[in-house]
Amino acid sequence: MELIFEREDLLEAMQVVGNIAASRNTLPILANVLIRATEEHIQLAATDLEVGVKSLVEGEIKEPGSITIPARKLADIARELPVSSASGDPVKVSLKTSASDRVEIECENARFRMVGLSDEEFPPLPEIGDEFISLESDLMNNMIQKTVFAVSTEETRHFLNGIYLSINSDTVKMVATDGKRLAVAINKEDGVSDKEIGVIIPTKAVNNVLRTFTEDGEVKVALLENQIAFASEKMTLISRLIEGDYPDTEAVMSPTMSNEIKVTANTDHLLSVVRRVSLLANPKTPSIRMETNESELSISASTPELGEAKEQIQVDHEGGSIEIAFNARYVLDVLRNIESEKVLFKFRDSLSPVLVMPSDETEVTYMCVIMPMRL
Amino acid sequence: MWHSSRAILHLDMDAYFASVEQVSNPFIRGKPVIITGVGERTIVVTASYNARKYGIKTGMTVYQAKRLCPGVIRVPDNLEKYVYTTLKIREILIGFTDRVKMYSIDKFFMDLTRKIKKYNTPEDMLKEIKLRIKRETKLKCSCGLAPNKLLAKLGSNMEKPDGLVIIYPEKVMDILKKLPVDKLHGIGKSTGIRLRQMGIAKASDLGNAPPDLLKSHFGFSGHILRLMGNGIDNSKVPCYWEHRKEKSIGHYHTLPFDTLDMDLIKACILMLCLRVTTRMRDKKRSAKTVALTVRYSDFTTFSRRKTVGYFMETMQGIYNICLKILESIGELTKPVRLLGVTLSGLAEGGRQLYLLDDLEKESRLNKAISEINDKFGDFTIKPASILIMSADKRFKNN
Numbered sequence: 090m091e092l093i094f095e096r097e098d099l100l101e102a103m104q105v106v107g108n109i110a111a112s113r114n115t116l117p118i119l120a121n122v123l124i125r126a127t128e129e130h131i132q133l134a135a136t137d138l139e140v141g142v143k144s145l146v147e148g149e150i151k152e153p154g155s156i157t158i159p160a161r162k163l164a165d166i167a168r169e170l171p172v173s174s175a176s177g178d179p180v181k182v183s184l185k186t187s188a189s190d191r192v193e194i195e196c197e198n199a200r201f202r203m204v205g206l207s208d209e210e211f212p213p214l215p216e217i218g219d220e221f222i223s224l225e226s227d228l229m230n231n232m233i234q235k236t237v238f239a240v241s242t243e244e245t246r247h248f249l250n251g252i253y254l255s256i257n258s259d260t261v262k263m264v265a266t267d268g269k270r271l272a273v274a275i276n277k278e279d280g281v282s283d284k285e286i287g288v289i290i291p292t293k294a295v296n297n298v299l300r301t302f303t304e305d306g307e308v309k310v311a312l313l314e315n316q317i318a319f320a321s322e323k324m325t326l327i328s329r330l331i332e333g334d335y336p337d338t339e340a341v342m343s344p345t346m347s348n349e350i351k352v353t354a355n356t357d358h359l360l361s362v363v364r365r366v367s368l369l370a371n372p373k374t375p376s377i378r379m380e381t382n383e384s385e386l387s388i389s390a391s392t393p394e395l396g397e398a399k400e401q402i403q404v405d406h407e408g409g410s411i412e413i414a415f416n417a418r419y420v421l422d423v424l425r426n427i428e429s430e431k432v433l434f435k436f437r438d439s440l441s442p443v444l445v446m447p448s449d450e451t452e453v454t455y456m457c458v459i460m461p462m463r464l
Numbered sequence: 465m466w467h468s469s470r471a472i473l474h475l476d477m478d479a480y481f482a483s484v485e486q487v488s489n490p491f492i493r494g495k496p497v498i499i500t501g502v503g504e505r506t507i508v509v510t511a512s513y514n515a516r517k518y519g520i521k522t523g524m525t526v527y528q529a530k531r532l533c534p535g536v537i538r539v540p541d542n543l544e545k546y547v548y549t550t551l552k553i554r555e556i557l558i559g560f561t562d563r564v565k566m567y568s569i570d571k572f573f574m575d576l577t578r579k580i581k582k583y584n585t586p587e588d589m590l591k592e593i594k595l596r597i598k599r600e601t602k603l604k605c606s607c608g609l610a611p612n613k614l615l616a617k618l619g620s621n622m623e624k625p626d627g628l629v630i631i632y633p634e635k636v637m638d639i640l641k642k643l644p645v646d647k648l649h650g651i652g653k654s655t656g657i658r659l660r661q662m663g664i665a666k667a668s669d670l671g672n673a674p675p676d677l678l679k680s681h682f683g684f685s686g687h688i689l690r691l692m693g694n695g696i697d698n699s700k701v702p703c704y705w706e707h708r709k710e711k712s713i714g715h716y717h718t719l720p721f722d723t724l725d726m727d728l729i730k731a732c733i734l735m736l737c738l739r740v741t742t743r744m745r746d747k748k749r750s751a752k753t754v755a756l757t758v759r760y761s762d763f764t765t766f767s768r769r770k771t772v773g774y775f776m777e778t779m780q781g782i783y784n785i786c787l788k789i790l791e792s793i794g795e796l797t798k799p800v801r802l803l804g805v806t807l808s809g810l811a812e813g814g815r816q817l818y819l820l821d822d823l824e825k826e827s828r829l830n831k832a833i834s835e836i837n838d839k840f841g842d843f844t845i846k847p848a849s850i851l852i853m854s855a856d857k858r859f860k861n862n
Contacts, residue, residue, distance in 0.1 A: 242773040245784035267774070268823040269816055341819050373811030374750070374775060416816060442819055460817045 090154025092126055094146060096180040096196065100167040102133050102144045105301050105324065107164030111137035116210075121157035123211045124184070126150045134214055135160050136327075140294050141214045142301065143325040156186050158205040163194075170196045214327055217320050221311035222256060222282045226302040226321065229310075232263045232274035233295050235455055238422045240292050241267035248333030252295050254317075256286040264338050270419045271338055271458040272426070289335055290317055294328030301326050345444035345458055348435035350408035352386055353448045356432040359386075360424040362400045366390045367417035369398040375417040376462050381410045390417070413439045414462040420445075423457040439464055466586050468633040472701060473574040473590070474608045474616035477553070478625035480570035482512035484549050485539045487602045496520070496536045498529050509541055513625055546570075549601060554704070556596050560589075564704045573613055575701035590628050611636070614697035617649040636695045640667040648692050655682075655689075667693050710747070714755075714806030715739040722761040722799035729800055733786050734779075734847055736805040738833075741779040744807055745834045750775035752809030754782055756789040759802035767804075768793055775811050778830050779847075782807065 103122070111119040123134040131150060134143040167182070174180045174197060182196045186205070194201040233252065241249035246268070253264040261276045294317070301324050302308050309320045318327045367375050370390035377390045386404045391397040413436060424432060429447035436443050439461060446456040477483070481499040486492050496515035500506045508529050511520040518533035529536055550569050557564045563575035576589065583589040590607050597605055606627035608619020615636060619629035631639060645667050646656030662681065664670050670678075670693025678686030691697070715736045723729065733756070744751060754776070755769035768789045776782050786805060818824035833845045 243781070244772065244788065245781060266819065268818050268820045271819055336820050336822075371812065374816070440817060458819060460819045462817065463815045 090124070090126055090156060091151035091185045092124070092131055092183070093149040093151065094131075094182045094184070095148070096167065096170050096172075096182050098147050099182055100164075100170075102146045103160070103164040103167045105297075106133045106135045106142055106144055107160045108300065109137060109140055109142045109297065110135035110160030112161070118157060118206055118210045118212075120159055120161070121206055121211070122160035122163055123155065123157045123208055125155035125208065126153045128153055134211070136212055136214060138212065139291065139329055140297055141212075141327040142297070143214055143327075145323045154186060155208040156190060156192055156205045157208050157211055158192050158203050162203065166194060166201060170199060214325070215313050215316065215318065217309055217311045217313075217318050217325065221309040221318075221320075223307045223309055224261065224281075226304065226306055226308045228276060229308055230299055230302065232261070232276065233299055235274045235426045236263045236265040236272040237292065237295055237299075238426070239265040239267055239270050239272040239457070243267065248289060248331055248335060251289040251291040251331045253287065253289050253335040253338075255288075256282045256284075258282060264335070266336070266338060266341075269416070269460050270423070271341060272423070272455075273338070273342065273457070274455050275453060277452060286312060287335070288312065288317060289331035289333065291328060291331055294326070297326055297328075341442065341458060342444075342456070345435060345437070345442050348437040348441070348444055350381070350411050350436040351406070352381060352411075352434045352436070353405040353431050354386060354402055354434070356424055356427050356430060356447075358402055359432060360421065362388055362402050363417055363420050363424065366398045366400050367421070369395050370417050371395075374462075376414050377417040377420070378412070378414050378464070380412045381406055408436075411436045411439065412464065413443070414464045415443075415459060416462060419459045423459065426457075427455070466580050466632075468611035469577070470611050471576040471580045471586065472610055472613050472616040473572075473576050473593075474567075474610075474613065474620040475557070475572045475574065475593070476606045476608075476620045476624075477570035478604045478606060479510055479512050479516070480603075481510040481541060481546055482515070482539075483603050484546055485542075486512060488545070489539075492537050492539070496533050497539055498526070498536055499539050499541050500526055502540050549603070552601060553597055553603075556600060557593070558704055559596075560593060562703045562705070563701045565701050566704075573616065573701045576609070586630050587628065590630070594626075594628065612695075612697040613699055613701065614649060614692060615639075615695055618643070618647070621647075637668065640671060640693070640695050643667040645670050645693070650692060651689070659689075664693075667695070669693070671695070711810065712806050712808040713740050713743050713747070713749070713751070713810070714804060715743075716757065716802060716804035718802045719800065722801050724796060724799050729796075729803065730787070730790075732803050733790070733805060734783055736803060737779050737783040737786060738846060740805050740807050741777075741782055741830060742834045742837060744810070745777075745830065746838075747812070748815075749810045749812050750777045751782070751807035752776070752811070753807065754785045754789065755804075755806040755808065756786050756793075757802070757804035757806065758793070758796070758800055759804075760796075760798035761801050762798060763801070764798070765802075767806075769808075771809060775816075776807075777815070778826050779833075780826055780830075 106122050110122055119137055125132050131146045131148045132143055133146055171180055185193045187193060190205040190207055192203045192205045236252055249267060255262045259277055259279050261281055263274045265272050298319055302321055306321055311318045316327055316329055318325060366388045367377050367390055369392060370377055371392045377388055380387045384403055384406050385401050387399060387401045389399040423445045427447050429449050431448040433446055433448035434443060442458045442460055444456060444458055482497045497512040498508045498515055498520060499510040500508055506526060508522055508524045510522060515536055520529045520532050546569060554566060557572055557574055561574055561576060561579050565573045567573055580586055580589050586609055590609060594605060597603060604626045606620045606624045608616045608629045610616040610619050610631035611633050615631050619631045622629045643666060645651060645659050645664055648667055664673055670689060675690055678690050682689060717732055717736055752775055753769055753771040755767045757767040759765040770785055770789050818827055836845050
């Protein structure tokens with residue numbers, strides 16, 4: 090095999106692919122990137138058996154073939170190669186296999202000879218078939234960003250360690266919860282899918298989706314056996330799915346819709362107030378207290394060793410008064426993801442779930458439920 | 465009269481363990497007695513003053529002690545007895561002030577600032593404290609009264625046994641001028657040698673040493689050393705009911721026999737999880753780190769810990785992490801003798817409520833179990849799998 094890349098193309102691909110390759114694994118092949126060139130195209134691939142990625146890279150194919158070499162090292166080499174050439178042309182990198190799985194990389198005056206492994210043992214990564222749904226990458230990324238913060242890190246409840254993606258004929262929905270807060274992003278669009286889908290995608294995979302599909306355009310989403318695949322023109326990302334039943338989050342959400350105490354505040358203002366006040370909350374479990382007083386919402390925090398902080402903010406207030414405590418981190422996470430100017434809180438009482446959503450939406454696209462702390 | 469802003473007492477029980485034994489056994493009173501551990505390879509824990517006359521010191525082997533004094537009486541230690549007596553002494557001291565801090569099993573600090581003025585002289589108060597202890601426990605102690613803990617400790621060491629030393633503020637400097645620097649509490653052998661090499665022999669030399677010199681040799685501790693050299697110590701004696709925040713909560717259990725039976729090991733871990741969770745809940749804490757300690761039959765001991773990215777509150781959550789740790793240990797190579805579960809990375813604060821029913825139920829269940837066990841005693845309610853331990857025949861035999 091002999092290939093010639095532009096340094097930038099190789100680097101860009103390796104930044105995504107190198108990330109996926111396993112850093113610690115008993116199987117050496119999983120730490121390697123697969124480089125496979127046919128007559129038509131060059132593909133780089135890596136997997137840690139949980140998530141796999143394939144990337145098409147532009148380049149000149151002098152001789153087709155395939156090999157695997159340590160992924161992190163190749164990514165590091167690509168990063169350190171000369172940025173500009175003497176002639177001013179884009180920097181070229183040549184990659185050539187020689188006898189006994191050796192790989193020679195040359196760029197300007199730099200030469201590397203690396204020990205590779207044959208591609209025979211590299212686990213096959215599935216291809217997307219004809220059955221898929223299409224999502225705009227920016228919409229998909231936005232929905233992931235708005236929910237991923239609520240994913241549980243508790244290893245003992247593995248079915249909460251991912252985003253629950255549900256799709257039906259006119260709705261794409263992403264849900265995440267750690268049992269203390271819940272985030273739901275919804276997109277209504279006719280004719281998305283003719284089948285009902287409900288799968289749990291691991292956090293690692295969704296984070297890699299955000300990293301991989303940065304360019305605008307359509308992303309195909311397909312379900313394979315126990316796996317999900319995302320594919321753009323150049324990139325394909327495959328992840329195993331989390332097995333298990335996702336809890337019935339609708340049962341948690343719906344009752345909060347009818348909570349009668351409503352407080353509407355300016356999102357950015359409230360965000361900065363909560364950030365300030367929580368500076369004096371207990372650093373480990375930063376509990377803040379919210380209290381309504383007609384059109385004023387007061388936010389306070391106190392820690393015996395540190396002191397107290399309090400600040401008021403003007404709000405629109407309907408229904409009775411409320412005094413409630415939250416983990417400040419949960420409130421901040423939600424406020425950071427509310428894009429609208431105003432945010433609406435719906436309370437029932439100091440021990441019941443609280444609904445938080447953008448206040449000026451005619452059709453709900455985003456909502457969160459936060460469970461309070463005992464006062 | 466006492467003129468200092470503070471009056472701190474250090475009270476050190478004389479030849480404590482040996483004296484306690486001599487009180488309870490008239491036949492060994494007035495004789496050379498050593499308290500030792502059990503077995504042949506043990507050492508002298510305490511020597512009575514009669515034994516000390518022969519040159520016997522704490523830390524010697526029994527063999528060495530017997531060579532110095534062939535007639536020495538050896539008594540194996542009885543910690544329960546000593547702890548009981550210590551608590552009794554503590555009660556007596558609390559009768560004088562609630563600013564009592566147990567420094568070790570036979571040493572106490574007391575802040576008498578507010579109380580001492582009621583007496584004609586400081587000696588009167590100290591004599592009364594000593595008398596009360598003598599009357600109720602038949603034990604003697606050495607006392608040092610001074611403006612701070614550092615000097616009080618120094619005072620109690622100046623006259624032993626049955627000493628009573630008062631370091632008046634105006635005498636502090638004279639004492640420090642004569643005091644070898646390594647006699648200051650907190651300056652050990654090696655620091656003492658280093659100081660001497662720097663030409664600092666007496667405590668007052670340390671107090672007068674250039675701060676930069678001390679800093680260059682000892683870093684920040686140099687600053688503290690200099691304060692010590694000047695006889696300054698601002699640390700407080702807290703009230704006996706104030707205690708420092710715990711950094712960890714742990715429980716250990718020695719199995720009645722060594723075993724490789726995973727069911728029993730898991731049941732024991734579950735029991736330990738119940739104990740630590742109950743204590744953690746009592747203290748309104750949650751924990752981020754769990755450590756599992758395993759001691760094999762040959763006493764090789766190791767701990768593995770796991771830190772999670774959230775705060776654990778429930779027994780089940782903690783138990784699940786313990787099982788993960790156990791899994792990561794792999795196959796146990798020898799029969800297990802002791803198990804321990806320790807929680808650390810503790811946070812305090814209000815209880816987070818849960819959205820999902822099963823989680824909230826688990827949290828409430830834990831609370832209910834804790835409350836019932838508080839009321840009716842530990843393990844009134846326990847997970848059924850713990851029963852496996854009591855049902856096992858081998859446990860019954862033990």
